[in-house]
Amino acid sequence: MTSHALSGLALRSAAIGYVLCLVLIPLLAIGVQSLEHGAGKFLEDIRQPQAAAALVLTIKAALVTTIINAAFGTLSAWVLVRYTFPGRALLNALVDLPFAVPTLVAGLMIAALYGPTSPLGALLQRGGIEVLYNFPGITLAMLFVTMPFTIRALQPVLMELERDQEEAAYTLGATAWQAFRRVTIPAVLPGLLTGIFLTFVRALGEFGAVVIVAGNIPLKTQVAPVYVYGEIESYNAQGATSVSVVVLLVSFLALMLLERLTRPPGERLPAIFKTSRAGRPLRKSPQPATR
Amino acid sequence: MTTKIQVRSVSKRFGDVEVVSNVSFSVGEGELLGLLGPSGSGKTTVLRIIAGLESPTTGDIFLDGLRVNDVPVQERNIGFVFQHYALFKHMTVFENVAFGLKIKRRSKADVRARVAELLELMGLSGLTDRYPRQLSGGQRQRVAIARALAPRPRVLLLDEPFGAVDAQVRQELREWLIRLHHDLNVTSLFVTHDQEEAMEVSDRLIVFSKGHVDQIGTPAEVYEEPATEFVARFIGSMNIVEAEVKGGLARVRELEFPVPHADDGRRIRIGFRPYYVKISEDPLHFRQHARLRHIYFLGVAYRLEIETDTGLIFRSRMNKEEFRQRRFEVGQRVSYAITQFRVLPEDQGAGYSSRPLAEGPLTP
Amino acid sequence: MKRVLIAVVWGYFALLLIGPVAYVCAQAFDGGVPAFWNEVTKPEAVHGFWLTAKITLIVVVANVAFGTATALVLARQRFRGQTFFSGLIDLPFAISPVITGFMLILLFGPGTILGAFFGTMDVKILYAVPAMVLVTLFVTFPFVVREVTPILQAVGTDSEEAARTLGASEWQTFLRVTLPAIRWGVIYGATLTIARAIGEFGAVLVVSGNILLLTQTATLHIYQSYVDFNYLGAYAVAVVLLSISFMILMLLEVAKARSADASGAEPVSP
Numbered sequence: 001m002t003s004h005a006l007s008g009l010a011l012r013s014a015a016i017g018y019v020l021c022l023v024l025i026p027l028l029a030i031g032v033q034s035l036e037h038g039a040g041k042f043l044e045d046i047r048q049p050q051a052a053a054a055l056v057l058t059i060k061a062a063l064v065t066t067i068i069n070a071a072f073g074t075l076s077a078w079v080l081v082r083y084t085f086p087g088r089a090l091l092n093a094l095v096d097l098p099f100a101v102p103t104l105v106a107g108l109m110i111a112a113l114y115g116p117t118s119p120l121g122a123l124l125q126r127g128g129i130e131v132l133y134n135f136p137g138i139t140l141a142m143l144f145v146t147m148p149f150t151i152r153a154l155q156p157v158l159m160e161l162e163r164d165q166e167e168a169a170y171t172l173g174a175t176a177w178q179a180f181r182r183v184t185i186p187a188v189l190p191g192l193l194t195g196i197f198l199t200f201v202r203a204l205g206e207f208g209a210v211v212i213v214a215g216n217i218p219l220k221t222q223v224a225p226v227y228v229y230g231e232i233e234s235y236n237a238q239g240a241t242s243v244s245v246v247v248l249l250v251s252f253l254a255l256m257l258l259e260r261l262t263r264p265p266g267e268r269l270p271a272i273f274k275t276s277r278a279g280r281p282l283r284k285s286p287q288p289a290t291r
Numbered sequence: 292m293t294t295k296i297q298v299r300s301v302s303k304r305f306g307d308v309e310v311v312s313n314v315s316f317s318v319g320e321g322e323l324l325g326l327l328g329p330s331g332s333g334k335t336t337v338l339r340i341i342a343g344l345e346s347p348t349t350g351d352i353f354l355d356g357l358r359v360n361d362v363p364v365q366e367r368n369i370g371f372v373f374q375h376y377a378l379f380k381h382m383t384v385f386e387n388v389a390f391g392l393k394i395k396r397r398s399k400a401d402v403r404a405r406v407a408e409l410l411e412l413m414g415l416s417g418l419t420d421r422y423p424r425q426l427s428g429g430q431r432q433r434v435a436i437a438r439a440l441a442p443r444p445r446v447l448l449l450d451e452p453f454g455a456v457d458a459q460v461r462q463e464l465r466e467w468l469i470r471l472h473h474d475l476n477v478t479s480l481f482v483t484h485d486q487e488e489a490m491e492v493s494d495r496l497i498v499f500s501k502g503h504v505d506q507i508g509t510p511a512e513v514y515e516e517p518a519t520e521f522v523a524r525f526i527g528s529m530n531i532v533e534a535e536v537k538g539g540l541a542r543v544r545e546l547e548f549p550v551p552h553a554d555d556g557r558r559i560r561i562g563f564r565p566y567y568v569k570i571s572e573d574p575l576h577f578r579q580h581a582r583l584r585h586i587y588f589l590g591v592a593y594r595l596e597i598e599t600d601t602g603l604i605f606r607s608r609m610n611k612e613e614f615r616q617r618r619f620e621v622g623q624r625v626s627y628a629i630t631q632f633r634v635l636p637e638d639q640g641a642g643y644s645s646r647p648l649a650e651g652p653l654t655p
Numbered sequence: 656m657k658r659v660l661i662a663v664v665w666g667y668f669a670l671l672l673i674g675p676v677a678y679v680c681a682q683a684f685d686g687g688v689p690a691f692w693n694e695v696t697k698p699e700a701v702h703g704f705w706l707t708a709k710i711t712l713i714v715v716v717a718n719v720a721f722g723t724a725t726a727l728v729l730a731r732q733r734f735r736g737q738t739f740f741s742g743l744i745d746l747p748f749a750i751s752p753v754i755t756g757f758m759l760i761l762l763f764g765p766g767t768i769l770g771a772f773f774g775t776m777d778v779k780i781l782y783a784v785p786a787m788v789l790v791t792l793f794v795t796f797p798f799v800v801r802e803v804t805p806i807l808q809a810v811g812t813d814s815e816e817a818a819r820t821l822g823a824s825e826w827q828t829f830l831r832v833t834l835p836a837i838r839w840g841v842i843y844g845a846t847l848t849i850a851r852a853i854g855e856f857g858a859v860l861v862v863s864g865n866i867l868l869l870t871q872t873a874t875l876h877i878y879q880s881y882v883d884f885n886y887l888g889a890y891a892v893a894v895v896l897l898s899i900s901f902m903i904l905m906l907l908e909v910a911k912a913r914s915a916d917a918s919g920a921e922p923v924s925p
Contacts, residue, residue: 007825008732015725016740022793023743026758033761072667079664083657091664093908097672099847100900100907102854104874105893108881109675112682112890120674144671164377167344170364171371172391172442182390186381198748205751207857208874212881225753225857232757232861241761244754251749 027248033237034245045242053219054227055246061135061223062203065142069199073150074192080151081158095148103208106144111213114140133215138223141209146202150195157191190262197258201251292319294356295446295478296341301350303336310336312502314350318446318480323472325489326482328499329525334482337499338448341480343367355445370439370477372449376431378423384410384434385419391442409437412471429460440477449481453488465492486526490514498522520635523562530605531562531635541634544601545579548632563632568607570595570627572617577626581605586621595619597627676897683890694891702868703876703892710784710872711852714791718848719841722799727833729800730807744801747794755790756861782864787872790858795851799844806840806914807833839914846910850903853896 034042045051080092098106114131115121124131131137161184169179207225214221216230224247231240296318303311311333318324326334339345341352343364352359359367379387385406392402410416413433423431432452439447452468453461469492472479483489489496490510498505498513498521506518517523520531534541534548536557541548548561571577581597584604593614595607607627619625684691694700729741747755763770763780773780780786814836818828834841856874863870871879873896880888 004819004825008728011724012728012732012734015721015728018721019725019740019743019796022796023746026755026762026793027746029761030754030758072664075660076664076667079660083661085661087665091668093904094668094672096904096907097676097900100850100854100904102856102874102896102900104856104877105679105854105896105900106675108877108889108893109679112886113675113678118678120678140671144675147671164373164375165379167364168371168373168377168379168438169390170344171342171369172438173365173368173394174390175365178394183379187379189381201749205749205754207751207753208854211857212878225751228751228753228757229857229861232753232760237761240757244751244757247751248749248754255745255749 030241030244030248034241037238041238042242042245045238046246048239050218050222051227051239051243054222054224055243057135057138057220057222058204058224058247059250061138061142062200064139065146065203066196066200068139068143069146069150070192070196073147073195073199074154077151077154077158081155095151098145098147103145103206104212107141107209107212110137110140110144110209114213132213133217133221135221137213138210138221141213142203142206145206145209146199149198149202150192153191153195153198154188157188161187193261194258197254201254204247204251292321294318295320295322295354296480297351297353298337298341299351299353301337301340301347301352303333303340303345304348310502311340311347314502314504316497316504316507318478320478321476323469323479323492323494324481325493325496326480326499327484327486327489327496327525329484331501332499333502334497334499335450338450338480338482341446342369342371342448344371368442368445370442370444370447372432372435372439372447372452374451374454376423376435376455378431378434378438380423383420383422384415384426387423387434388437388441390438395442405441406437409441412474413437427460428456429464432456432464436471440475445478447477447479449479451482451484453483453485461488468492490526498525500525517562517633518636520560520562523633523635528565528606528608529562530565530568531560532603534559534561544603545599546603546629548629548634550634553634560635561632562635563629565594565606565608567629567631568597568605568627569630570597570607570609570619570625572619572623572625574624574626577628579627581625581627583619583621583623583625586619597625599627679890680894680897683887683894685890686887690887691891691894694885694888695895697888699868699871699876699879700873700888700892703871703873704895706784706871707853707873710788710791711849713788714795714852715845715848717792718795718799719845722796722844723803723837723841725800726803726807726837729804731812744797747797752790752794752855752857753861755793756858759786759790759793759858759862781862782866783870786862787859787870790862791852791855794855794858795848798847798851799841802840802844802847802914803837806837810836839910843907843910843914846903846906850900850907853899 046055076091076095080088080095111132112118113120114124114137116125116132121131129136131140165183165187166179169183170176174182205225206223207229210223211226211229214223214226216222216226218227222230224243228240228243228247231237231243294317298314298316301311301314302309314333314337326338328334336345340347343359343362346360354367354369379390382390388406388409389402392405397405406419407416410419413436415430415433415437418426418430418434423434426434432455436447436449436452453464456464465488468481481492490513493510495507495509496513497507500519500521506513506522508516513522514526517526517529523529524531532543532546534543534546536542536550536553536559537555539549539551539553541550541553541559541561543561550559553559569577570581570583574580579599581599583595584598585596587594587596592608592610595609596604597607598604605627725744729737729744760781761767763773763786765771765774770781778785780789814832815828818832823831854874855872856878859872860875860878863872863875865871865875865879867879873892877889877892877896880886880892
């Protein structure tokens with residue numbers, strides 16, 4: 001074996017070993033645990049009122065968050081890409097803020113600003129909107145941590161959309177609206193879908209930001225991750241396991257669906273090679289046309 | 292021949308830069324017209340103005356005799372082929388070509404028939420369900436043309452159609468475009484910076500320089516009778532010298548060119564094509580002498596580079612038969628004569644002047 | 656129309672991002688600078704900062720090393736199960752941190768093989784720093800890999816092959832040719848790793864036992880303060896972490912730009 005091949009093998013073994021130990025084995029552990037007492041017990045655990053309520057609440061909040069995020073995220077991406085205005089660079093940098101801020105701190109900030117002690121919170125309260133320890137608060141916390149996903153997923157797709165294609169559509173007789181509908185939207189759809197699905201999955205699992213803002217009122221503001229935490233603290237492995245597994249399954253299904261939906265037709269390589277999970281194609285160095 | 296397109300006194304300004312200056316020309320029905328010039332000469336802008344993708348600052352565009360300045364691009368019924376194809380990446384070849392037809396709400400059967408017809412014509416029949424990223428550069432180009440032709444436009448406009456492909460593919464595409472134009476007889480206008488391409492493909496061509504039209508003519512006219520120095524330099528190869536007029540002769544070093552109508556004291560530019568530099572290995576055959584500096588083999592002919600006794604360097608072109616009958620060697624002392632020349636007018640942009648001041652062989 | 660849209664976007668950002676940050680910064684100094692200083696220099700707070708820094712350092716080093724190795728394997732090698740393997744790498748993104756912590760408890764808890772094994776060696780994994788390091792490794796693992804893999808893909812093997820023809824060994828090729836090319840991608844990934852490691856809360860909360868002055872990271876300390884109604888303390892330490900976040904953010908932007916310049920490949924959004 002050449003030294004090149006040998007070192008390749010060594011590298012491969014090290015990398016695979018690391019990933020297996022770090023990722024696969026813990027997942028197997030939880031999988032095994034969930035079936036320890038059989039599938040029947042598993043279903044029973046989920047149907048417990050507290051567990052069921054937590055799951056339903058989390059999915060509902062995640063959906064609402066996804067919708068708001070999709071709308072405002074698309075708008076923000078459009079504005080950031082197509083327009084120039086003072087402060088644009090600042091806004092663009094701020095989009096990455098949720099990635100840099102600890103989730104707990106995020107929850108803290110939102111609870112502070114929108115809770116009853118702040119002027120804004122008091123104002124909202126008088127208007128009948130309770131943010132803290134309530135559904136809007138959960139949504140707001142989820143929105144904070146997922147905010148960059150749609151924006152960052154859409155920006156590169158919008159930038160790549162050359163004006164040429166729009167103009168070509170015009171020369172072929174399309175009105176501005178027809179061009180937008182038939183050319184622009186389909187081109188950005190993969191980016192949009194990626195942003196949406198990533199938002200949903202992330203919102204489902206969010207703990208740090210939500211735990212402060214939502215509090216922990218069972219059946220009312222207790223999201224699934226907080227429920228799981230409670231179960232762990234009470235040494236109730238079964239309860240923790242069942243809800244965890246459901247959350248994991250929903251997340252994995254969503255990601256697989258995303259992969260299916262956004263795989264460019266005719267492509268067989270896994271996404272990690274060509275695009276980010278944000279669906280962003282690489283800007284390759286200029287290649288001769290025949291390559 | 293009826294006039295299909297008329298451009299009248301069109302100028303275009305971007306900010307305070309005038310990109311197109313007072314351009315006028317017409318295109319006859321069925322013509323294949325080339326817009327030739329270096330980058331930044333305004334030719335692409337003129338094309339886009341005709342298409343309706345830009346509007347002229349001043350001037351008018353007429354299509355089929357009707358003024359279309361206020362007609363939006365969607366309604367001009369022109370076909371446009373973009374430099375980088377602008378294919379719809381998320382659509383198959385079929386869907387790309389069908390796009391214009393679907394906008395016009397043709398029936399599914401009509402669409403299918405027309406698309407099949409075009410794909411067959413373009414040699415793309417097997418690629419109906421492919422996506423642009425799965426095609427080669429040449430194939431993408433042909434899809435772009437098929438797409439533009441599908442809705443039966445009245446004119447076809449092409450922006451640097453062969454700019455982005457390999458030399459080999461470019462040659463094939465050129466020949467194929469000529470054939471296509473011959474078969475379909477659609478009035479076509481194309482922009483290029485490649486003078487060889489323009490010469491080979493066009494029925495007539497327009498040479499642009501810095502937003503102005505320097506010359507309009509057939510390839511032969513433009514080559515043999517360049518109206519300005521720019522055109523002379525841009526088209527084909529040209530030897531150019533600067534001479535001073537005295538007593539009806541333009542002199543530069545040992546050369547004298549008869550210019551009977553020129554005033555004494557004027558400095559003028561004289562140009563002569565390599566083909567008109569005749570060389571003989573017999574030093575007594577011609578009056579002027581030079582040293583053969585370099586011999587280039589061009590495939591169809593030979594290029595000989597000579598350095599005169601007074602230090603001027605000229606290119607000469609000689610076909611293979613003639614070359615092989617003679618005996619030439621690098622470093623050899625040869626005699627030469629210039630058998631035809633042109634005086635090159637300096638002004639560009641004031642239209643083109645009609646005839647040179649003098650033309651004719653020098654006495655050998 | 657354009658102005659309205661821009662205004663709406665500004666409003667969105669203000670309500671969601673700028674407002675909360677500004678408010679907390681203001682609140683942290685509500686009692687003046689001395690009170691702020693008092694809170695952030697308390698022994699518990701200082702211990703929290705130290706512990707966070709320690710864990711972060713270990714995690715960054717490990718993930719840069721293994722992440723780069725994994726990226727090399729993914730980008731340069733072909734082997735069976737590659738799709739599955741690359742899917743595994745993305746998994747930590749999809750898993751809630753609490754569940755991550757829980758999985759570790761299942762693995763290392765007292766009733767398990769691993770737990771018993773380490774117990775006999777008298778090495779504490781759970782409710783001690785090692786567990787916290789492990790979960791943080793888990794959640795931050797994908798960052799470096801995902802940033803470096805596309806760059807390796809885009810840069811290609813030409814330069815590396817050239818180096819080999821000139822006699823460079825594998826290691827030399829890596830050090831002198833490959834590494835410089837991916838440098839900014841690695842930095843970008845490492846920066847994301849640092850941000851995530853500092854901010855990790857749910858997983859470490861579960862596995863650490865939250866033992867005061869022993870296994871309480873900065874984020875856990877904030878949580879503790881909040882739960883004890885010491886809002887000022889919570890805000891103060893939060894502001895310290897926020898400042899670090901901003902510095903990280905700036906480093907991110909710089910690394911992003913340099914990474915794009917160097918390789919022509921755009922850095923991948925986390």
